[in-house]
Amino acid sequence: MLKRVISVFCLVILLFSIFNLEGRKPLEVSAATTTSIKDTITLTVKFPDTVGEGFGTEPTNPEEIYRMVETKGESHPQRTGWGAILYECVRTDTDYISGYDYYGDPIWDVHTVSGWRQGEDWSTEDSHVPHHPSEVKKEIVQQFGQDMYDLAEAAGALFYYDDTTPVPARFLAGDIGEYNKRVNGTTGRYSIYYKDSTYTGQHCQNGEKAYFYRNNDFFVTATFDVEWVEPEDKQGTGLGRAYWELERKDKNGLSEVAIYSSFKGEYDKHVAVRDIKHTVDIGTKHVEQEGPIEFHINAKQVQNKDMRYAFEYEYTNKKIGWVCTGAGEEQRCHWDDRPDWRAVQKFKLDGSVLVDHKQGKVEKSDTLDGVLVNKWVIGREDKYGPLKESKAYYEQYSRAEGNEWQNGVNLKTQTTLPMTPGKLVYAVELPSGKHKDSNFYPLKKTQSSGTYKAAELDESLQAEFADGVQLQQKVLKDMGMKGEQRQLEGEFVSDLFFTASGTGFMSGYKYAEKVKQAIKNDQALPSFSQVVREGTAKGEADFVQFTKGVPFEDDWVFTKSEEDFPHLQRYSLPVTPNSELLPKETYKNQLELVDMGLSDLSFTFDQSFSFEHFLFGSGYDDAWIIEQPESRFPVTEFETVELTHEQVKALAAAERQHSNNKIHNFRFVDRTFPDKVREIRGAK
DSSP: OOOOTTTOOEESSOOOOOOOOOOOSTTOBOOOOSSOEEEEEEEEEEOOOSSSTTSOOOOOOHHHHHHHHHTTTTTSTTOOSEEEEEEEEEEEEEEEEEEEOTTSOEEEEEEEEEEEEEEEEEEOOGGGSOBOGGGGHHHHHHHHOHHHHHHHHHTTOOBEEOTTSBOOGGGGSHHHHHHHHHHTOSBSOEEEEEEEOOOOSSOOOTTOEEEEEEEEEOEEEEEEEEEEOOOGGGOOOOEEEEEEEEEOOSTTSOOEEEEEEEEEOOGGGSSEEEEEEEEEEETTEEEEESSOEEEEEOTGGGTTEEEEEEEEEEEEOOEEEEEEESOGGGOEEEEEEEEOGGGOEEEEEEEEEEEOOOTTOEEEOSSHHHHHTOOEEEEEEEEESSSEEEEEEEEEEEEOTTOOOOSEEEESSSOEEEOSOOOEEEEEOOTTOGGGSTTOOOSOTTOOEEEEEOSSOOTTTTTTTTTOEEEEEOOOEEEEEETTEEEEEEOEEEOEEEEBTTTOOEEEEOHHHHHHHHHHTTOOOOOHHHHHHHHHHHHHHHHHHHTTSOOOOOOBSSOSOGGGHHHHTEEEOOOSTTOSOOTTOOEEEEEEEEEETTTTEEEEEEEEEEESSOSEEOGGGTOSEEOSOSSOOOOOOOOOOOOOHHHHHHHHHHHHHSOOOEETTTEESOTTHHHHHHHHHTOO
């Protein structure tokens, strides 16, 4: 059976030359070798003989040999490699007087002269003409196999007599050996049988026939080329991908750019591959190695730079094939499976992806929704399978279900506004697929945070919150996968404002920082009871300090149940007449959220608001609650109280000690004075 006509071959001498043709475009392999690779095959086989060794019996009948010569071999077409000379005895008997007898008579004798007269001769011309492989097929197949015969036949080889082939050693020993060394030499044709039927020492008979016959063997040699052509269906390929993505390697630091480049060829379809190489260049960093490349790099250093990647390898689809050594009967050929690098090809793909992440970007908008409409690139990938596919990967925020944050609020009067943006959903997809891992977490350990800067704070809060009210995100809640995106829900909390029910005094409590520290130290968040206990205690102390020593005699609102917690996270519009906020004007509270997502973004947006009426005021102010009457009314019912001189003096002293300070300029801070009056007058 023919064994890969275009790929099997025999080499007498291996000449290695390398062709390096390099392709520069992705998915394109360098062109196949345009110059055919030729393997030179030299075969030496014994020309087949129908007689001789293992081929039958040599002729011994002179008549048969005479016919062979006279017909020039046509009487025995199956016989090859023989030669013969015909002889005929020529005898002359001449009487002569060899002497005389006693009586003087002559004595007659016969003088015989005999010899062998050479007649016709003929030798086959097998060694003098070219021979097609079919004429020596049996010898080729027997010595080298059917594959080699098929190669020779396909190449149109011609076998010629080879006078350099050594005579087999067995025919250089004994009588035949002596004959060969004397007559034929030690190379080229040689006799495997000879016979001379002429004789000497006695006279032949006139007309007697004799012959000289010998059967020669000889070797024929063919040298032919087998052309090998690069198969088109075995070109190089690159399967794999190259990508970058943001990854938070340090939970206390900024995210980094993770670089990955990994490819492999369809190596099994080649005979051999070598010089496999991955290359990545980004910024000033160059990495080159055999295996996949993976490393991290500072995100800012490579922002808006190209990540250039390349993959290449050399391959050959050709085996060395047949390797032959020796000559004549000693020639041996074996199939060599090793790669033949004369047929080297080079595959290369390369490309680049832009590292266009937005780390540290400040997203500004007039509204929260103006920020949330965006999405941010956190990775790009080129994938080859084998066609090239490019994809960008994003992170984005959106409102969680039930988020009732209002970008603009029109209030009826001076009431409260939420200070947190509500719950947000964070969605992310990464080329590495790490977002699918159960332990994936995108943010710093301390989470996202921010500030809420109010247009105007209450007088008692302005100093403490001059830099804004702090916002803090709690640990994200994993919402699982939705399609290819991982979704997590985040809830922001703010510092708390405790409000006294009687005076309206407000005190701040730095709740956001406590939440951050609890998260940072892996502790439980402060409980509601702890917050109320600490917050109200601080509020009472703040009241005494704010009023310059007036005791706190009041109650705190929204401190009974955890359901009241959202009320503590609301901004109260100042109701003091000194406030710069006026009805029917639009004002803005500014929010900033930082460390958002893998991009460590900052969101800056506004919360606009207006109110239609003052909460407190006169009728002139068109207020909701009229604190000052427009006119006096006569008193028709009254109670007569009798006071002693001492009580009057005590009341006067109490009045002098009584603070006239007012919260918001209309509420007395000293709520103990009525009790003192009742105490002095003895009322219950």
